[in-house]
Amino acid sequence: MDEERLSDNVRLYKGGSIRQGLRSFAAVYVLLALSFLLLTLLSSVSLARIAALSSKLSTLQSEPKHNFSSRDSLLFPCGAQSRQWEYFEGRCYYFSLSRMSWHKAKAECEEMHSHLIIIDSYAKQNFVMFRTRNERFWIGLTDENQEGEWQWVDGTDTRSSFTLWGRTKPHLAAHINPWGHTKPHFLTQLLEGGRTQQQGLQ
Template identity: 30%
Template sequence: MEMDHIYGNVCADNTESYRASQATLKATTKVQIPLLIIGAILLLGVAVLGTLTYKYASKLSDEQKKFALMDAQYKNISAVLNNTDAQYKDLLATYNISSGKLSDEQKKFALMDAQYKDISAVLNNTDAKYKDLLATYNICSAKCSCRACPEGWKHHRETCYLFSSSKRNWEGSRDHCITLGGHLVIVNDQEEQHFLAAQAKDVHHWIGLNDLAVEGQWRWVDNKSLSETGVVFWFKRSNLNQADEPDNWKQEDPSGENCASISLHNGDWQDNSCKTNNLFVCETLASS
């Protein structure tokens, strides 16, 4: 009977040890598998967001639709991360409860925990870069409303300007601007005049102003008079013996000077013979 009692105790101890080992194995497996899934999701999220960030950065100024798509995908990835983070915390709590039973897996868990934190740091850094790009995009939107100009044209205040590299007479310049989808430039205010003068760099450029119809009645190519636009920048001579512009000088062309250009004198206007070949400035609205 005494031997039977000892044998019974031994069997009971082995059974309890086996059950404890099985419970530990199951708990370990439950923790490892979700954490491996979390790591895979986070790595996939970082790769996707990194690709989107690269594409967005290379086409920021003229890719508004792609930006909207990227923004939506970013929010989706953020939602996945938040959900994954909540699952991670639940698993961490489960691990802490079971830590007394999982002592053999502590090193593996510590490694996975470090990897999770590394991935989170990378994602947070990517998130910061995304926000920087978003801020840059918003600055661009505020300044230029994401409008674009044809190649070779200069953008200024919602308008595109082409400063020609070839010379034509006034009518040829007017017609060429029309073929390009614009017109000879019309000056509407002091700020635009400063911009044109700076870009012309003291070289004659035709502008869209003439008095071909009626001498002395200057009109723009859209048929508005100078009194309607309200701005006048004719060159004024300091020599009292010489007339200010427009002076309709007829020494070179008996028909007079009936077309206006930006002059060599700080970009102020002067009249010239319409037959003269000059550089010219076209303008058109920037496209959205």
């Protein structure tokens, strides 16, 4: 009888041990599967965050260029690429480095949708004098229609407009040397609605 009990106990123990062992393995497999799923989920979330951060970084890297270009247009309304353009009182002025005749300078200005500068205020006169210093530049003043009758390239008569010359004859801001060796530069002023360098002027 004792042997039977012992044999039943051994059977119970062996069966319980096997069941308990299977339960332990099942629990380990379930834990491994859950760990794998959790790891996969964390990896997916991490990759999504990395992609979002990468996208944001590339956006931030491109923004300064855009911001600088909009700031450039505020700081350099006539274009940041050329030192020849100057901004004064809401207009752009081009100080040419090329030397040419007055007629050629006038034609160059017209090609740039502009005209030789018309000096119609003390402020503009001072701006031109300060900027040109000892250099010679053509201005938009001529007496080519009638000798001694000076007028600006827009047709304005010097007698009815601002002038710094009083009753004496005005002279061009620069003139061709009698020997023809040097020709002055030209100075142009963009017309209302004229294109700026940023829009294609060179």
